[in-house]
Amino acid sequence: MATNWSSPPTRPPLIETLVSGVDRYNPSNVSILEDYLYHQIRSEEYDCLANLAILKLYQFNPDLYNPDVVINILIKALTSSPFPDFNLCISLLDERPAPPPSDEPDPLPQLLPLLTQLHALLHQCRFPAFWALYRSDAVENLRDNYTIECVGFEDAVREVAVRAVKAAFTSIGSERLGTYLDLSGDDLKAYVEKLGWTLNADTGVVSVPPNPDNQIESTVVQENIELSQLTKVIAHAAQTSLPVVPAV
Template identity: 70%
Template sequence: MSATATWVSPSTRPELIDELVSGVDRYNPANGGILEDYLYHQIRSQEYDCLANLAILKLYQFNPDLYNGDVVINILIKALTAAPMPDFNLCLALLGERRPYPESDDDEPDPLPSLLPYLTALSELLHQCRFPEFWKLYKSEPLAPLRENYTIECLGFDDSVREVVVRAVRAAFTKIGKQRLSNYLDLDGEDFVSFVEDVDWSLEDDVITIPPNPDNRIEATVVHENIQFPRA
């Protein structure tokens, strides 16, 4: 199955969710709870379904009274790890300009406005392949609420970010220095060695070798052009 087909219809999507996402029922506010439960299943199981999560944001767009800031943050966290796919920006587009949503007097403060600029910055760093800066920001004091209240509940979040790193390194390198890759992955020691072995890369003399793939192989291409000039 192609990457696009997997994005549109992941193999882990339940039949009920597939029916909701594919039909007009995705606009039925009564189904919001079902889609939110499915999001939290993704959080707990390391699965991911962007279209189902976008359907939640669309419901919030049409029905502001359904809005849940915690749900939106979890959707954005899952979208972060889809880089370089544009999932995060798609989510932002559906949030639109209607933030912040109205709150009643006895509601807790919406956590989204304070975390959204940081989540956006994290997304930009991943798309720019500035991985050491990503880890530095992610582990900074201002993002303690994100780590302690959200990503701690998201199974395998750090490893999912490292998969983003692996995709980028695979596409750009045939060899990379150990220290450089260690900074990219935010791993060292035995954890680093184990990770390199798990992705089938080889480590020798502080240099990691990445096996050839269609993205990191440079092949010369000869272009023949047949240009005909009109006769006088």
């Protein structure tokens, strides 16, 4: 997992060279990294380190700042929960100098609180609340202008929910699962089948296959201490103990 995060198998050699070397701080390469970001938006690929390199360049070169790029980076990082990608991006934004004046309004100040709230709901596994906020009028601008362009965004959010369910459940009611995935009816059945899970039509219960996270197994730890070892411990304690000072 860590290897895929630091060096995704889909990363092109040119981007690998930029991200791994000193060229990541060369402002003339920002357009290459931005094009790679939009490739990620269109292809469902994700490369956190390459996107962080863009934010670092914006930090050092405020004149390069592009709010649409920043918002798209945050959208991609949003679906990496529970991993800390979103917070890593935010930390670079907090240190970014104020951008130069522009004729066009900056959409980031308006959308950043919404993105942060959506991330918090995902991180807390409050999936029904996430979908309620995401479908609300307050997030209309984000949906209509950004996430609609991000191929597979909603499925990526569902994958976050699936990871949480796999870690916590061996079985779950289909209605409850549907609120986590924002799916119902035939769409939910098709998604469950795609996951390889089993839906009992009579009880409406979805069985989650066993995995290391949802299996409760007791672990017995046994330590054998030989008498010779115990003798050394007692002797060492006796040598290091403080002398008793008689009362006056």
